[in-house]
Amino acid sequence: MPDRNQPNPLAPGLSPSAQQRAQQIVDAAARVMGRQGYGGTTMKDIAAEAGITAGLIHYYFDSKEDLLLAVTATLCEQMRRDAEQAFAASGDATPFARAWVALQAAKDHLKRPNQQRLFVETITLALSEPRMREQMAQLYEALLDSSTAMVEELAGQVPTPPPVPARDLAAVLVAAIDGMALQKLLDPSRDEDALYRAFGFLMMSCLAMSYAVAGLPVPTLEDFAAIIGGSGQ
Numbered sequence: 001m002p003d004r005n006q007p008n009p010l011a012p013g014l015s016p017s018a019q020q021r022a023q024q025i026v027d028a029a030a031r032v033m034g035r036q037g038y039g040g041t042t043m044k045d046i047a048a049e050a051g052i053t054a055g056l057i058h059y060y061f062d063s064k065e066d067l068l069l070a071v072t073a074t075l076c077e078q079m080r081r082d083a084e085q086a087f088a089a090s091g092d093a094t095p096f097a098r099a100w101v102a103l104q105a106a107k108d109h110l111k112r113p114n115q116q117r118l119f120v121e122t123i124t125l126a127l128s129e130p131r132m133r134e135q136m137a138q139l140y141e142a143l144l145d146s147s148t149a150m151v152e153e154l155a156g157q158v159p160t161p162p163p164v165p166a167r168d169l170a171a172v173l174v175a176a177i178d179g180m181a182l183q184k185l186l187d188p189s190r191d192e193d194a195l196y197r198a199f200g201f202l203m204m205s206c207l208a209m210s211y212a213v214a215g216l217p218v219p220t221l222e223d224f225a226a227i228i229g230g231s232g233q
Contacts, residue, residue, distance in 0.1 A: 022060045022070075025050050030071045034114025038068055038121040065125065069135055072122040076139045079109040080146045087150050095157040096204045096219060100227050102150055103203065106177050107196050113188075116181045144170050158207055159214035173203075200228040 028050035033041045043064060047054040061067040083105040090101040109115060126132040147170035155161050162169060180195045201224055208218045 018060075021052075021056075023074075025052070025057055025060060025067070026070050026074055029067050030074070030114075030118070033068065033071065033118055033121075037117065038064075038125070043067075065129065065132060068118070068122055068125070069132060071118060072136070073139055075109070075115055075118065076143060079106060080143055082109065084146055084150070087153075095154045095207050096224070097227050098157075099154060099203050099207065100200050103177075103196060103200055107192070111192060113185070116185050119178070120182060120185060140174070143174055147171075147173055154207065158210035159216055160210040162206070162210070197228045204228075 025046065029041075029046045032045050032049045036045065041064070043054045043057055046067065047057055050057075057067070061070065083102050086105040087098060087102040090098045093101070122132070123136060126136040144167060148167045151166040151170050151173070155166060176199055180192065180199065183195065184190050184192050204219070204224050204227070211218045
């Protein structure tokens with residue numbers, strides 16, 4: 001059986017057929033929990049969605065909480081991988097454009113209401129359940145590792161390095177993305193694209209300061225608007 005101490009149960013130690021079955025269960029759980037919410041979902045609901053018996057789910061997951069963690073871990077991994085790939089593919093662009101590309105990759109994942117809901121429900125449960133809290137902390141550390149690497153790469157492209165540690169900047173970036181997702185959940189009428197454009201402008205302003213400190217030309221507001229698609233109004 002899979003190692004219960006790992007936040008993502010789809011570990012390399014599983015056989016290919018077991019990995020496929022576990023992924024089938026996780027995918028089904030993501031769909032049902034996204035539609036019905038964590039509290040409104042039963043293991044029987046997930047089993048019916050996956051086309052298997054409820055007993056088989058318990059071979060891979062001890063509880064519904066473990067399954068929620070697996071769903072969240074999968075979503076986090078997908079977001080991390082997509083952001084890294086988009087960032088790597090933008091290697092020939094300016095630091096400003098590269099920062100925006102990575103931010104857009106995160107938005108494309110969290111723009112889905114069901115995923116936003118699952119993230120928030122997982123964090124809420126983790127606050128009162130020590131084991132879940134520890135595993136969520138591990139997921140965040142992985143996101144921070146990835147975000148820190150991108151911040152460090154951008155810092156190497158600008159003329160003056162930032163005056164604060166890259167990991168602290170990465171933590172603030174992740175927290176801001178979480179906050180924008182929470183705002184959208186609380187107020188569905190919120191223009192999420194506008195929030196990301198505003199946040200993108202703040203990120204680019206920080207990068208622009210590096211050029212100003214070095215006495216080099218700083219991009220104009222029109223340059224920023226061309227990247228983030230805003231009008232500046």
